[in-house]
Amino acid sequence: MALIFRGSTCGLCGERLGSLGPVVAFPAFVCNRRDPLFPLSDATVHAVCLAEHPLGQEALRRRDEVLARCGPGARVCTVCDQEILRPDDYFGTGYLADEGHPLGAFNYVQLHRVCFGQWAGAEALIARLEEAIQAGVWDGPTLRVDPLPRFAAASCGEDRKADEAGGQPSGPARAMDEAEGERGPLPLGGEEG
Numbered sequence: 001m002a003l004i005f006r007g008s009t010c011g012l013c014g015e016r017l018g019s020l021g022p023v024v025a026f027p028a029f030v031c032n033r034r035d036p037l038f039p040l041s042d043a044t045v046h047a048v049c050l051a052e053h054p055l056g057q058e059a060l061r062r063r064d065e066v067l068a069r070c071g072p073g074a075r076v077c078t079v080c081d082q083e084i085l086r087p088d089d090y091f092g093t094g095y096l097a098d099e100g101h102p103l104g105a106f107n108y109v110q111l112h113r114v115c116f117g118q119w120a121g122a123e124a125l126i127a128r129l130e131e132a133i134q135a136g137v138w139d140g141p142t143l144r145v146d147p148l149p150r151f152a153a154a155s156c157g158e159d160r161k162a163d164e165a166g167g168q169p170s171g172p173a174r175a176m177d178e179a180e181g182e183r184g185p186l187p188l189g190g191e192e193g
């Protein structure tokens with residue numbers, strides 16, 4: 001959830017919080033920097049500013065959806081249908097994109113990390129993410145599957161710079177060793193834990 005300090009400002013108008021009445025806080029619910037809702041992710045805003053914002057209602061809907069579908073008690077593995085209790089075992093996509101986008105079909109997927117390789121949608125998710133990078137519509141965290149999924153902090157753009165400097169393969173140019181099932185970094189939304 002967004003942190004509020006003395007002197008914090010509204011993520012929409014830039015005025016000090018409290019100067020225009022109640023505020024609304026958002027968790028980090030959007031990880032793609034190119035998503036229109038990204039400016040509201042992990043932000044605190046005046047309620048009046050949010051009410052006037054063209055995406056205000058959509059942001060509230062997504063925030064509530066993320067909390068309901070990915071919060072404690074709602075983390076059930078898509079593969080084994082068991083609750084995911086340990087943060088180190090958790091892999092989730094969170095909100096990736098609007099339902100009209102191909103990535104939207106993978107919103108809120110939750111798995112035990114060890115179940116990722118057994119998930120029938122793994123290859124399709126990887127393909128849609130690669131397409132989003134190639135189309136220039138994804139700029140968010142990356143995922144390494146080696147063989148268990150884990151998140152890397154670098155954005156896709158930073159990851160590509162590492163490739164050019166001789167780093168590991170990523171995105172569309174990722175390396176895949178079929179025998180060992182290893183992949184280089186792949187873009188992915190969501191959060192661990």
